[in-house]
Amino acid sequence: MKVINIDQKKWTKGIETLGGTYKLIGPVAEKDFHTFKTLGQGQLPDLSFTNTRLSPKDVVFPQSEDMFVYTLDPTEEDCNILKEAPKDYSPRVILGIRPCDARAVQLVKLNFDTEQYKDPYWLRLFEATTFVGLACDEPCATCFCTSTGCGPYGEEGLDILLAKDGDGLRAKVLTSKGQELADAAGWTDTADDGGAFDKARQAAEARIVSKVKTDRLGELDTLALHGADFWEDVSFACINCGTCTYLCPTCWCFDIQDEVHGKKGKRMRNWDSCMFPIFTVHTTGHNPRGTKLQRVRQRFMHKLKYFLDKYDQGIMCVGCGRCVQQCPVNIDIRRVCDLMNSYSSENACAVQG
């Protein structure tokens, strides 16, 4: 297979060159863990990470994003008129995104880019971004990406896939957007790798030992799963924080808020979480998902059943393992997935919970 070899020198030089045309985003070590951040001039992405604590979904879906600005000052001509918030949609590249996180962006796209609705903010950021992935040769024990249609060398959603090769990198260009970036960076040293890339992929896939079964989820009856007897046990420990949803690369829910300071206002959207009681509370005060059990069930049913039924693109989980690692009370989506997948409706509760 043809790959581009990038030694350390070319990597450094390429990043420097790209800095002229692209905004660079990459993993940096901050306090106790790595986070994707905009790189400063001369700053290189730190590729010595296993996975970042937070997913890089905020590159295309910021936690807090202004949509409109307005003035309430009657002396101003445009008083009370919502105007699009000024934003930067210049070309950017995310360097070192993991294949699971890149696939997650594609899953989120199913929601933000439909025939009926096109989310302009998400799509513009998405289109402005070139995705340069970094294959995982040392996955975590919590990684189960080979069960979710992805894998440590997964290519979906990437423009270039990088893999470590000693001190340097091998690059596989996957799209024209990727080719453009490789050319701009001066990464042109193409050679036949003698099958090394594929070999490394196989070795990495073999290192993913954590697996879940999802084969029955599609055929199972939705209402039977909804009324299954295990939800009380699954949800008991949950404290209804937003850790799982905020760390998840595929969670896309948001809330819209207006903030006014003096006579200036803005309309923004912020990440929201189905774990929060306020997520579903109506203006009447009624909350259709008023209990913890209902909220926890919603999260897992959405990820592992409703999404699958609606889009037929697998489950809404890429197996990154963040929620497994960081859930304060150790609710493990792999366990829940197995419970759901092996559910037999013979045990179903007669009364829907």
Place this chain on the structure above:
Amino acid sequence: MIAYTDKVRQIARRLLEESRVEMVIGFRKGSQPMMNEPCFIRKAEDADKLVWDGNCGINLANYLTGRNEKIAVFAKGCDSRNIVTHIIENKVQRDKLVIVGVPCTGMIDKRLVASRTEGEIESVGENADKVVVKLSDGGSLEYDRREVLQGNCALCVHRNPVIYDELVADLVEEQTDVDRWADVREIEEMDTEQRRRFFEDLLAPCIRCYACRNACPLCYCPTCFVDESKPQWLGKGQDQIDIQTFHFLRAFHCAGRCTDCGACQRACPVGINMRLLTKKLEKDCFEMYRWEAGMTLDQRPALDTYKPDDPQGFIK
């Protein structure tokens, strides 16, 4: 403390067999190293699901409110103090609880162990003095248990439960040679500007997941002020002032109630030590009123009583 598991199971089994309680709240073994999951059992035959070791840091007092059952709960020193606080604040009734006290020698700080360990941790075991880490590559490491305890546990002076119906083991010796508030004093000594910068840096990683609030047994308000929308108290974005306001106000709401159980810090996915805020209030309550939360059912908390000789120097 790992030896407690057998006793925990035995007690849970007996309480359910004798129908003394309808459910038992404890921990089951987690899927991750250094993690156990709070759980309940309702049948005596499920008692063997329960475990107890140095990974039971989540405060089980948080799981007692809003339930109708008669419940048995395993309670460390801090949990028991939060149960006392719940009883004083009319959140739970004493006669609906069977409190099984767990004399505690401290909980393991999973982030500290992970940060000290090179390589991937496969499993973590412990004995009385050591924490034994097994690595994925076959290697293993040992830490002195006292060196890898959660920050609050290392400084804990109330390891024994203060209220219980029975105990899983003999009471342990309390620590007396600890300096509980060295970190708070460091912040007190800063000038205003330094302190502002310190708090900004402390809280900057916050993603507003509210894990700290939700892990806290004190945070049981039906609608937290951050969620209040009529009127709205606080912006919901990532504005740092809003984030800081959340943490500061939450801490003040815990004044005179916090037992420094450490659940907030343990739950935080981005490693913020928000205990520094509650500890300052804990220190003030102790120094001004000789008050420590949850030590007795017979005394009203410092902040809901008034005495003519209360210190008033802070009123300016």
